Amino acid sequence: xxxxxxxxxxxxxxxxxxxxxxxxxxxxxxxxxxxxxxxxxxxxxxxxxxxxxxxxxxxxxxxxxxxxxxxxxxxxxxxxxxxxxxxxxxxxxxxxxxxxxxxxxxxxxxxxxxxxxxxxxxxxxxxxxxxxxxxxxxxxxxxxxxxxxxxxxxxxxxxxxxxxxxxxxxxxxxxxxxxxxxxxxxxxxxxxxxxxxxxxxxxxxxxxxxxxxxxxxxxxxxxxxxxxxxxxxxxxxxxxxxxxxxxxxxxxxxxxx
Amino acid sequence: xxxxxxxxxxxxxxxxxxxxxxxxxxxxxxxxxxxxxxxxxxxxxxxxxxxxxxxxxxxxxxxxxxxxxxxxxxxxxxxxxxxxxxxxxxxxxxxxxxxxxxxxxxxxxxxxxxxxxxxxxxxxxxxxxxxxxxxxxxxxxxxxxxxxxxxxxxxxxxxxxxxxxxxxxxxxxxxxxxxxxxxxxxxxxxxxxxxxxxxxxxxxxxxxxxxxxxxxxxxxxxxxxxxxxxxxxxxxxxxxxxxxxxxxxxxxxxxxxxxxxxxxxxxxxxxxxxxxxxxxxxxxxxxxxxxxxxxxxxxx
Numbered sequence: 001x002x003x004x005x006x007x008x009x010x011x012x013x014x015x016x017x018x019x020x021x022x023x024x025x026x027x028x029x030x031x032x033x034x035x036x037x038x039x040x041x042x043x044x045x046x047x048x049x050x051x052x053x054x055x056x057x058x059x060x061x062x063x064x065x066x067x068x069x070x071x072x073x074x075x076x077x078x079x080x081x082x083x084x085x086x087x088x089x090x091x092x093x094x095x096x097x098x099x100x101x102x103x104x105x106x107x108x109x110x111x112x113x114x115x116x117x118x119x120x121x122x123x124x125x126x127x128x129x130x131x132x133x134x135x136x137x138x139x140x141x142x143x144x145x146x147x148x149x150x151x152x153x154x155x156x157x158x159x160x161x162x163x164x165x166x167x168x169x170x171x172x173x174x175x176x177x178x179x180x181x182x183x184x185x186x187x188x189x190x191x192x193x194x195x196x197x198x199x200x201x202x203x204x205x206x207x208x209x210x211x212x213x214x215x216x217x218x219x220x221x222x223x224x225x226x227x228x229x230x231x232x233x234x235x236x237x238x239x240x241x242x243x244x245x246x247x248x249x250x251x252x253x254x255x256x257x
Numbered sequence: 258x259x260x261x262x263x264x265x266x267x268x269x270x271x272x273x274x275x276x277x278x279x280x281x282x283x284x285x286x287x288x289x290x291x292x293x294x295x296x297x298x299x300x301x302x303x304x305x306x307x308x309x310x311x312x313x314x315x316x317x318x319x320x321x322x323x324x325x326x327x328x329x330x331x332x333x334x335x336x337x338x339x340x341x342x343x344x345x346x347x348x349x350x351x352x353x354x355x356x357x358x359x360x361x362x363x364x365x366x367x368x369x370x371x372x373x374x375x376x377x378x379x380x381x382x383x384x385x386x387x388x389x390x391x392x393x394x395x396x397x398x399x400x401x402x403x404x405x406x407x408x409x410x411x412x413x414x415x416x417x418x419x420x421x422x423x424x425x426x427x428x429x430x431x432x433x434x435x436x437x438x439x440x441x442x443x444x445x446x447x448x449x450x451x452x453x454x455x456x457x458x459x460x461x462x463x464x465x466x467x468x469x470x471x472x473x474x475x476x477x478x479x480x481x482x483x484x485x486x487x488x489x490x491x492x493x494x495x496x497x498x499x500x501x502x503x504x505x506x507x508x509x510x511x512x513x514x515x516x517x518x519x520x521x522x523x524x525x526x527x528x529x530x531x532x533x534x535x536x537x538x539x540x541x542x543x544x545x546x547x548x549x550x551x552x553x554x555x556x557x
Contacts, residue, residue, distance in 0.1 A: 012360025020348050091344035095403060098308050098338050099361035100330035257270070257311045 009105035010112065013096070017113030021079055028117060032075055033124040036067045040129050043189060054191075054222050060133040064126070065216040066188035071125045072147055073211065076118030076154040077161070077179055080110045084162025085171050088254075097256065103249035107159070107242070114155025119147060135219045142218030142227050146234065150211040153238040154179075159245050163254055182208045192224050207237040258322045259283035260411050260442035261290075261307065266316035268302050268466075276302040278466040279316070284444055284459075286321075286410070289437050291457030291474070292446045293547060298463040300446045301341065304415050307444075308338045320411055334362060337409035339400050341416045345388040351375070351399055352384045355406050362407035374402040377432050394425045401429060411442045418449060430456065454478070454543035462550055470550050474543070483512040483541045486522055488533040495529040498522065503548065512541065512549075 021028040044060035054062065087093035096106075137143075157179070165171040185199075186208035192200050203209045204225075214230030217223035223230070249255075261284040268277040277299045284290045294300050305311035306318055309329055318325045323332035346354060352371065359367040375381045378398040383391060388399065397417065404412060414433065418426050434456065437443050447453055453460060453474070460477055462470040470477065489507045493499070502511045513519045519538065526533060541549075 008363060009361075012357060015360070016349075016357045019353075023348050087346070090347070091342050092346045094310065094338075094340050094342075094344060095346070095358060096361065097310055098333060098336070099358075100333045100363075101361055102330070252312070256309065257305070 006102055006104045006108065009101045010108035013101060013105065013109035014112045017079070017083055017109055018116050020083060021113070021117050028075070028079070029121055029124060032071050032121045033128055036071045036125040037128050039067055040064065040132060044132065054220055057136075057220055057222075058133060061135050062191075062216075062220075063189065064129045064133060064135045065219045066212050067129060068122045068125045069146070069150060069212050069215040070183055070186075070188045072118040072122035072151050073154045073183060073208065074179070075121040076114040076151040077158040077175070079114040079117040080155045080158035081162040081165070081171055081175070082158075083110070083113075084159065085165050085168060088162070088166070089168070093255070103246055106249050107156075107246055110159045110162075111152055111155040111242075111245075114158055115148065115151040118151035118154065122147060122151075136221070137219060138221030139218045139227075142214060144218075145231065146211055146215035146218065146227075149231075149234050149238055150215065153207075153211070153234065153241060156238065156241045156245050160241065160248065163245075163248050166254070182206055185209075186212045187224065188212055207233055210234050258286070259319070260286045260288065260321060261444060262317070262319040263303065263307075264317040266303065266306060266318060267314045268299070268306065268311065269314045276466050277306075277313070280463070280466070280468055281316075282461050282468060282471050284411075284442060286442055287437070287440050289434075289443045289456055289458050290445065291453040291460040292444060292463065293450065293453060293460060294446075294463035295551060297465075299466040300463055301415065302466075303463070304338070304413055304444075304446065307413065308336065309333060334407065335409055335411050337404035337407065337412045339404045339412070339414045339417050341419065343393060343396050343400070345391075345396055345399065347387070347389045350385050350387050351380060351391070351402075354388060354399060355402055358403045359406045364407050367406065370408065371402075371406065374405055377435075378402055379428055394421050397421050397425065398429075401432075405436070410440070411444070412436065413444045415446050416448065417445075418447065418452065426452075450543045450547055460543075462547065464551060477546050478541070478543065483514060483545075484516075484519055485539050485541050485545060486511045486513060486519060486536065487539065488536040490531055490533045492531045494531060495525050498525055498529075510545070512545070 040060065040063060044063055087096070161171055161174040165174065185203060186206055187203060192203040192209060195203060210225070210230035210233040213223045213225055214227045214234065217227040263280050263282055266277050266280045269275050280299070280303060292300050292303070302311060306313045307320065307325060309325055312326070320332040321335040323335060325332045349357065355371045355374070356367070359371065375384050378401060380395065380398050380402065383395060388396065391399065401417065412433070417429060433443060445453065445457060457474050460470070460472065460474050461468055487508070487510050490509060491507060494502055494504070494509065498511060502509050511522050513522055
């Protein structure tokens, strides 16, 4: 199937997925922005004068890119996973299953819409939190690269979780026992250099750490590891999860019996 | 080329349940075809395979010559399915739902046809209503519109009138009959046998995953045509009659081959002293044929 056909097939589903979250933007955009601001106010206020991470970078300033990226990641995951599980459970996925859309079109549409929601929420968090402590802007390409790649990876993981889960509590378990711990242990609130050696090592095995660290590098020009290493890890992880998601879609896993 | 072709279709589910056991038949272009069978006969499995919702364990299925696996995109473009379950997407209005479905099939600028569908199905004043606000009957109409939004040559209706009111049935059948006259092929599954008898030119009956009858509707009725004696009674029928009668509460039906047989039945009732009320003599209908075939298969 040609790329043009795949793209033209993906477009209506992408549009529908974006429209779906935009119709309930208070819940899907405004609420996560407020949550991130609450984190900033509480952690920033308590830890501003107690934690030193990088020279010339205050803790609140340090925290903002991490919170932005955390919001991008969590909302990208939530978009594809919740849309799929809702359609499966309510039964309206049948309208999609009977169409000629290819597995690649499904993938592009679900992941594309997840990226849009992740970036819209991330931008919202950035605009609101920058008022408290404007972060730097050392290298915009790194910010864009990690923002896009991180959202794509989490949108893809959301797609896999949505395909796998048969009930809302299975999806909640995926989110609470895998995504949340990996997000919180990725260095959103601290530099991994401040961790004991064992946890430092564990963090290095967490792909989410590289997303946050690379994203933060774009703001401050400094990071715990080289942004090129982070890009390689995140890029490789994305290719792996994308291949898995496409294989599941092609096989009709839990979709076509 | 057949509009729909099933060739030796088998379906065995993960638990080992054999839902379809070598089903073969073709539906010709422009035909109004009925697929009947009791619950669990395999009708929904067969339609699911046709629509790409399930995969056959063995066998081939094609729509307008396109294999539903190897050439799925062309097969699905040729097919419009009205699902049995009353499902909808609660985020969208009726018009948005139809535009989205249209887009999935690559049909853009489709508002003229969408308006015609809305008008034909009595949905014009609900176009901008959210799907959640519609009654069950209205939601069913939207399901029909969704199936037709890309103008498929083949339409599959999986029990479309289950639990809907008389008005919708009339609207729906008038519209579907019009589409059929315009050349669309229609495959219908229903438990309302009077609908199948009135609408379908040919009928296939499934039982336990096998085709047990496949004939023109008129031939099915003629082939097993018998005279039916229908009456009410509060008494038990004599043993010889009880074997060949169908009794539902006070209501009994006994088939008779000819006029002499009718006299024989009446004589047996008289001799056994069984009083009857509201005696009617009529022809067997599709329900009688259906029950005869299913009963005969059960005793094999």
